[in-house]
Amino acid sequence: MKRRNFIKTAVTAVAMVSLPNLVLAEDNEEILESANKMSFDEAFVLIVGNNKVEESNKVKLKIPSIPENGMVVPVRVEVDYPMEKDNYVKSIHILSTENSNTRTIDFFLTPANAEASFKTKIKLSKSQKVMVLVGLSNGTFLKVEKATKVTMTAC
Amino acid sequence: MAKIRRSKIKVKPKKFKVGDIISIRYIVQHPMHTGMVKDKETKKIIPAEYITDISFSFEGEEFSKMKVWESISADPSFELKYKVTGVGEIKVHSIDNLGNETLKTKQLKPQK
Numbered sequence: 001m002k003r004r005n006f007i008k009t010a011v012t013a014v015a016m017v018s019l020p021n022l023v024l025a026e027d028n029e030e031i032l033e034s035a036n037k038m039s040f041d042e043a044f045v046l047i048v049g050n051n052k053v054e055e056s057n058k059v060k061l062k063i064p065s066i067p068e069n070g071m072v073v074p075v076r077v078e079v080d081y082p083m084e085k086d087n088y089v090k091s092i093h094i095l096s097t098e099n100s101n102t103r104t105i106d107f108f109l110t111p112a113n114a115e116a117s118f119k120t121k122i123k124l125s126k127s128q129k130v131m132v133l134v135g136l137s138n139g140t141f142l143k144v145e146k147a148t149k150v151t152m153t154a155c
Numbered sequence: 156m157a158k159i160r161r162s163k164i165k166v167k168p169k170k171f172k173v174g175d176i177i178s179i180r181y182i183v184q185h186p187m188h189t190g191m192v193k194d195k196e197t198k199k200i201i202p203a204e205y206i207t208d209i210s211f212s213f214e215g216e217e218f219s220k221m222k223v224w225e226s227i228s229a230d231p232s233f234e235l236k237y238k239v240t241g242v243g244e245i246k247v248h249s250i251d252n253l254g255n256e257t258l259k260t261k262q263l264k265p266q267k
Contacts, residue, residue: 032190032192032193033191034191034225035190035203036224036225072228072229073228096226099226101224101225101226103224103226104224105221105224106221106222107221107233108220108222109219109235110217110218112213112218112219112237112240113237113238114176114236114237114238115176115236117234117235117236118234118235119180119232119233119235120227120228120231120232120234121227121228122226122227122228123187123189123226123227
């Protein structure tokens, strides 16, 4: 929890941009939450359970440090790990640590993928760290995270 | 009323052989409404409408699946890898929180 507070205070102020025909909830002084609201800590535990989690440089996370548009942030994950029958990357989870629902996607692989590589685009509500959790077939998880500074926000 | 959404499966490279690893990119038309945004004109919340699950299979056998949440960008795209095992059909099925489904197929024709 200490680290999260540090991140919160270290984050720069975000300029809220009104999109045509849409008003972000904060302008009306109501805080809208996702129906799937889940904090980072809750999502982390849900995904990892009691399994071991290690920081790993085998997981490459490519995400712009200053995304041009918080509605469309490209994320690319590449894991340097075999994809063999009994030893493979089973899942790749992308968590947006500060979105109302921190889960963005859970990608489940099989050895047929042959490479643990994944690309998609996510929405970030504000500047935050994005964390990738990689689940291996042996039960351990690898993790990596990157900070982003979002000036044009989403959801 | 079921909504028909356009989707595409793009395979790279264009020419490949059995045993090669190809890149599959799935793109689907979808607003991915989070249910947390108000329409400026109506002042009403745009109801949540987003893809929840996607399944990728080859000749009827699932090789990848995704649990998708509302934070994925509108008109989403997903790119993954796949090792070609022979001639056959790739099928991608997606469904959203309202039960609307999209199905797209693509024939894989590896070179000899």
